Amino acid sequence: MLSPETETVTQARARIGQYIRRTPLLRSALLESWLGHEIWFKAECFQRIGAFKARGAMNAVVALEERGERPAEIVTVSSGNHAQAVAWAGRERGIPVTVFLPASSSPIKRQAAESYGARIVLTKTRQDAEAAANERASRGAYLLHPYDDDLVIAGQGTACLEALQEVRPTAVFAPCGGGGLLSGTRLAVERLAPGTPVFAGEPALADDAARSYRSGAIVSLADTPLTIADGVRTLAVSERTFAYLKTLAGFFEVSEEDILYWTQWLTHLLKCVLEPTSAVAMAAAAQWLAGQRSKQRVLVILSGGNIAPETQREIWATSRLDRLPGTPSATGTRSPPVR
Amino acid sequence: MLSPETETVTQARARIGQYIRRTPLLRSALLESWLGHEIWFKAECFQRIGAFKARGAMNAVVALEERGERPAEIVTVSSGNHAQAVAWAGRERGIPVTVFLPASSSPIKRQAAESYGARIVLTKTRQDAEAAANERASRGAYLLHPYDDDLVIAGQGTACLEALQEVRPTAVFAPCGGGGLLSGTRLAVERLAPGTPVFAGEPALADDAARSYRSGAIVSLADTPLTIADGVRTLAVSERTFAYLKTLAGFFEVSEEDILYWTQWLTHLLKCVLEPTSAVAMAAAAQWLAGQRSKQRVLVILSGGNIAPETQREIWATSRLDRLPGTPSATGTRSPPVR
Numbered sequence: 001m002l003s004p005e006t007e008t009v010t011q012a013r014a015r016i017g018q019y020i021r022r023t024p025l026l027r028s029a030l031l032e033s034w035l036g037h038e039i040w041f042k043a044e045c046f047q048r049i050g051a052f053k054a055r056g057a058m059n060a061v062v063a064l065e066e067r068g069e070r071p072a073e074i075v076t077v078s079s080g081n082h083a084q085a086v087a088w089a090g091r092e093r094g095i096p097v098t099v100f101l102p103a104s105s106s107p108i109k110r111q112a113a114e115s116y117g118a119r120i121v122l123t124k125t126r127q128d129a130e131a132a133a134n135e136r137a138s139r140g141a142y143l144l145h146p147y148d149d150d151l152v153i154a155g156q157g158t159a160c161l162e163a164l165q166e167v168r169p170t171a172v173f174a175p176c177g178g179g180g181l182l183s184g185t186r187l188a189v190e191r192l193a194p195g196t197p198v199f200a201g202e203p204a205l206a207d208d209a210a211r212s213y214r215s216g217a218i219v220s221l222a223d224t225p226l227t228i229a230d231g232v233r234t235l236a237v238s239e240r241t242f243a244y245l246k247t248l249a250g251f252f253e254v255s256e257e258d259i260l261y262w263t264q265w266l267t268h269l270l271k272c273v274l275e276p277t278s279a280v281a282m283a284a285a286a287q288w289l290a291g292q293r294s295k296q297r298v299l300v301i302l303s304g305g306n307i308a309p310e311t312q313r314e315i316w317a318t319s320r321l322d323r324l325p326g327t328p329s330a331t332g333t334r335s336p337p338v339r
Numbered sequence: 340m341l342s343p344e345t346e347t348v349t350q351a352r353a354r355i356g357q358y359i360r361r362t363p364l365l366r367s368a369l370l371e372s373w374l375g376h377e378i379w380f381k382a383e384c385f386q387r388i389g390a391f392k393a394r395g396a397m398n399a400v401v402a403l404e405e406r407g408e409r410p411a412e413i414v415t416v417s418s419g420n421h422a423q424a425v426a427w428a429g430r431e432r433g434i435p436v437t438v439f440l441p442a443s444s445s446p447i448k449r450q451a452a453e454s455y456g457a458r459i460v461l462t463k464t465r466q467d468a469e470a471a472a473n474e475r476a477s478r479g480a481y482l483l484h485p486y487d488d489d490l491v492i493a494g495q496g497t498a499c500l501e502a503l504q505e506v507r508p509t510a511v512f513a514p515c516g517g518g519g520l521l522s523g524t525r526l527a528v529e530r531l532a533p534g535t536p537v538f539a540g541e542p543a544l545a546d547d548a549a550r551s552y553r554s555g556a557i558v559s560l561a562d563t564p565l566t567i568a569d570g571v572r573t574l575a576v577s578e579r580t581f582a583y584l585k586t587l588a589g590f591f592e593v594s595e596e597d598i599l600y601w602t603q604w605l606t607h608l609l610k611c612v613l614e615p616t617s618a619v620a621m622a623a624a625a626q627w628l629a630g631q632r633s634k635q636r637v638l639v640i641l642s643g644g645n646i647a648p649e650t651q652r653e654i655w656a657t658s659r660l661d662r663l664p665g666t667p668s669a670t671g672t673r674s675p676p677v678r
């Protein structure tokens with residue numbers, strides 16, 4: 001049982017309902033016939049800004065306003081979906097947003113945050129970006145962390161909450177980066193479907209959370225891992241998210257090959273654009289399903305669909321579509337990382 | 340005015356309604372702000388088999404049954420979406436389907452038709468495939484043509500019909516291959532929004548229909564054109580579809596560069612998988628919109644989302660996302676073909 005109050009996730013859903021999209025649940029008849037199980041996909045690629053991160057950012061911003069703590073400025077340090085989410089939420093609520101980024105970050109990601117109206121400040125290094133954001137926060141700006149924040153966690157949980165209002169799965173799968181999505185998912189399950197196992201998928205190349213889970217203490221990676229799943233390249237979870245992650249039913253480490261395999265296949269079958277990070281959750285589900293004797297109904301949370309062109313090139317460099325899902329050696333194996 | 344009875348398209352919609360999906364209309368706030376116009380996309384990538392072709396095939400099959408002419412077998416010669424559509428429609432209605440294909444055709448397309456239960460017969464050449472299908476048809480099988488068929492045309496028109504039930508555009512755009520989709524679209528517009536201009540997009544590298552339109556007589560290409568838009572590589576339209584095409588408001592020939600540009604951008608903005616053929620319609624719309632002085636509301640029919648991995652590689656070989664839509668030289672220019 002979780003000690004934090006599970007209603008924070010239902011409160012979050014009510015708070016952000018007018019801003020976010022209720023994303024569809026997708027299924028593929030072909031995939032289900034091949035695997036022999038029901039698989040429901042929560043398609044957060046169709047969320048505002050193209051990823052679930054819009055939920056957590058908006059929940060934090062509106063909750064601050066409700067408490068009478070509307071910030072004069074919001075700052076963040078992120079080159080990915082979180083930066084876009086904060087930029088979008090700030091614009092929606094009329095609060096200026098500044099994103100601090102190392103100059104080496106991808107121009108396309110900068111452009112995306114700028115499209116949503118954020119001011120971008122480039123720094124020499126990531127450390128400089130963090131220092132600048134902290135300095136600004138010390139002078140009254142609100143520093144919105146991508147996962148180490150109760151309001152962000154509750155917001156991310158609304159994706160699973162919506163899904164559980166429509167389907168009652170036998171297991172739930174989500175990808176693990178900093179742990180915000182999984183923490184919120186855990187809250188939503190506890191609220192609407194207590195007892196349902198929640199599993200994490202994590203790239204074997206970025207297995208800090210899986211090792212933390214097994215050892216019982218937070219493990220940090222020394223360097224940014226080279227996994228293609230760029231949404232889960234975080235170095236370590238936080239004490240806050242680890243408290244939730246400890247209560248999960250298990251972690252599956254997935255190979256780069258499996259991530260690419262499921263990115264191609266889910267793109268092909270669902271016709272929606274999937275970040276490799278989304279495929280991490282499906283790769284975990286496939287491993288689990290391969291060991292099940294009775295028919296299961298799983299919920300897989302697809303995190304988003306923002307993919308840089310260079311990542312698209314990498315995804316499609318070699319075809320994986322000649323091996324059908326469910327055939328031997330397709331999944332369920334723990335093949336060694338190939339990157 | 341069109342002489343054929345426009346109610347065939349409303350009849351088709353009623354006939355196939357229980358089999359097909361009512362696909363969503365998508366918009367992108369960013370794209371609309373950049374171009375200064377409303378753009379509504381009919382997303383046939385979410386149609387059964389991943390393309391609009393399911394509509395025409397199912398309409399033909401069910402209409403034959405209604406007339407008491409249920410065939411013992413359906414045959415077709417196609418390596419693309421039409422083959423999958425016929426395989427799917429036959430399986431749904433319990434009629435065996437045989438697809439004749441040259442052995443050189445892509446294994447992934449064969450696999451797709453097989454997934455839907457069709458029998459695949461490989462022949463040496465395309466001519467052999469056609470001869471074999473005709474021979475089978477002479478012995479009682481029904482040969483389902485991809486576009487030279489009134490029932491197929493009416494079925495394809497149901498995509499536009501559904502859209503016109505939700506939005507009243509100032510212009511409609513669709514890609515031109517054999518002309519089936521545009522013929523049906525023309526019928527739907529005449530039925531629900533008479534007077535609304537319908538425009539065709541066609542790759543400059545496969546401009547048989549545009550040249551036919553300008554000259555008033557059907558022009559055939561000598562060889563299969565090398566455009567990346569593999570859904571519109573047909574050599575010539577038919578007399579039947581040309582009768583509709585003559586009534587269009589115009590043709591836009593689009594460069595390979597523009598096809599790739601819009602494939603990347605629409606994938607990025609809409610988060611759905613788009614065949615380059617779908618981007619042909621948007622490239623045409625962009626050309627037209629660049630010359631408009633007042634705010635327009637256009638409907639763009641996205642034909643489908645079945646893309647072979649080798650085509651994905653080609654699409655993403657070079658990033659086009661660094662030039663925003665609506666900026667000078669982005670579109671509206673008639674740049675020379677680059678393939």
